[in-house]
Amino acid sequence: MxxxxxxxxxxxxxxxxxxxxxxxxxxxxxxxxxxxxxxxxxxxxxxxxxxxxxxxxxxxxxxxxxxxxxxxxxxxxxxxxxxxxxxxxxxxxxxxxxxxxxxxxxxxxxxxxxxxxxxxxxxxxxxxxxxxxxxxxxxxxxxxxxxxxxxxxxxxxxxxxxxxxxxxxxxxxxxxxxxxxxxxxxxxxxxxxxxxxxxxxxxxxxxIDKINHDIYAEFINQCFNKFDKEISNSAIGHFLEFTETHTYYTHVICNQAFYKSNNFLEKDEATEITGNYIETRKVDYLNILNLLPGNQRSLIKSIAKEGIVQKPSAVNFLIKYKLPSSSSTLQALHVLVEKEMIYRSPDGYKVYDVFFRRFLERYF
Ligand SMILES: Nc1ncnc2c1ncn2[C@@H]1O[C@H](COP(=O)(O)OP(=O)(O)O)[C@@H](O)[C@H]1O
Ligand SMILES: [Mg+2]
Known part of the structure; x- marks a missing residue:
């Protein structure tokens, strides 16, 4: 179980x-x-x-x-x-x-x-x-x-x-x-x-917002304990940081971690688990990326690297990531939002899928 x-x-x-x-x-x-x-x-x-x-x-x-x-x-x-x-x-x-x-x-x-x-x-x-x-x-x-x-x-x-x-x-x-x-x-x-x-x-x-960090951390700890396993606070911290406490992604990673760990899961192993997970998704994500037209591909990579972007058409953002004109960037942005690959949060634009974002950060 x-x-x-x-x-x-x-x-x-x-x-x-x-x-x-x-x-x-x-x-x-x-x-x-x-x-x-x-x-x-x-x-x-x-x-x-x-x-x-x-x-x-x-x-x-x-x-x-x-x-x-x-x-x-x-x-x-x-x-x-x-x-x-x-x-x-x-x-x-x-x-x-x-x-x-x-x-x-x-x-x-x-x-x-x-x-x-x-x-x-x-x-x-x-x-x-x-x-x-x-x-x-x-x-x-x-x-x-x-x-x-x-x-x-x-x-x-x-x-x-x-x-x-x-x-x-x-x-x-x-x-x-x-x-x-x-x-x-x-x-x-x-x-x-x-x-x-x-x-x-x-x-x-x-x-519905994210689950509170401390409550989620305690839940993860208890789930391990219930099955006579242990996990360190820093390992839990790593998972929650990696998944930004977004429920589905946290659950996927914890599912893997629970299955792979023996008696005690420490931060080093936790980092290895998240790294390996992104590695296993690499081919799929590359395919998704390669299907995008050039402007959209460059924009989503740049937004992933930046984490969150308030104004993707701002000159300094365009220059920093060598993006084309602000009008074509805005057009690409619009399509990516429409496809739900980019999410417009109250704080700015970010890559919708947390794992895809980690993949982009890691390989580009
Ligand atoms: N409070 C929760 N406790 C445990 N697992 C949860 C909780 N909320 C969501 N999940 C898990 O996270 C995943 C995504 O949740 P879901 O309800 O499908 O999201 P949404 O309907 O917002 O798209 C599911 O696999 C679900 O089992
Ligand atoms: Mg649903």
């Missing part, structure tokens, strides 16, 4: 106590919440942990809907329907479908692991009926229900006017509160903060 799991595991979950309390307060007060942060900081895991706690407390029912792979409202209805079926009707799926989709042609197949997969024959005009029945079903549960729509920014890309439609349904519900979750980018910003958009001012917002 490796305590640094890359799937959510309630037994090895670190902190997020304040954030989870905040979400619980909103739920109690009937407020919907938008949860956002850069990728891989732990939004999904945190919502799953909240749901794990709510299940134990038995006052609320929870439905987690991952919209990542959805492209239109039919996909949305299908994924949402599957999540409800899995929650409430695993014993008798056929009865479940009949209850959930009255008058809509729906059939079911099962994937290899037994997950139900819906096949919906939604004709013209039936889509709204289908969606509205799902919301009605939850509205009529005896217990209050919390629904999480993870990767909610996908909805903005649907060809239908999905936001306005969903907003209308959501507004009517009294028994259901919602958590919308997604990576902070302009799509999500626009959905929730633009006065013209349907979701404007209808939700509380909760920004």
């Amino acid at each position: 490796n305590p640094f799991t890359l799937n959510y595991n309630p037994d090895y979950f670190c902190d997020r106590e304040n954030e989870i309390q905040h979400l619980k307060d909103n739920i109690i007060n009937g407020l919907n919440t938008l949860v956002h942060s850069p990728r891989r900081l732990g939004k999904s895991a945190m919502i799953l942990h909240l749901f794990h706690q709510l299940k134990k407390e038995k006052k609320y029912e929870t439905v987690f809907v991952d919209l990542f792979a959805t492209q239109n409202l039919v996909d949305f209805t299908k994924i949402f329907g599957e999540a409800i079926l899995q929650k409430y009707h695993t014993r008798n799926i056929i009865t479940g479908i009949k209850k959930l989709f009255r008058g809509v042609h729906a059939s079911i197949t099962f994937s290899d692991d037994g997950t139900p997969m819906l096949d919906l024959g939604l004709g013209e005009g039936q889509l709204q009926t289908g969606i509205s029945q799902l919301f009605d079903y939850l509205e009529q549960r005896k217990n209050p229900v919390v629904v999480a729509f993870d990767e909610f920014q996908e909805v903005a890309g649907y060809p239908e006017k999905a936001e306005a439609l969903l907003r209308t349904f959501i507004q009517r519900l009294k028994n259901v509160t919602f958590i919308f979750s997604g990576s902070s980018n302009h799509i999500l910003q626009n959905m929730f903060y633009s006065a013209k958009q349907p979701f404007y001012q209808s939700t509380e917002s909760l920004v």
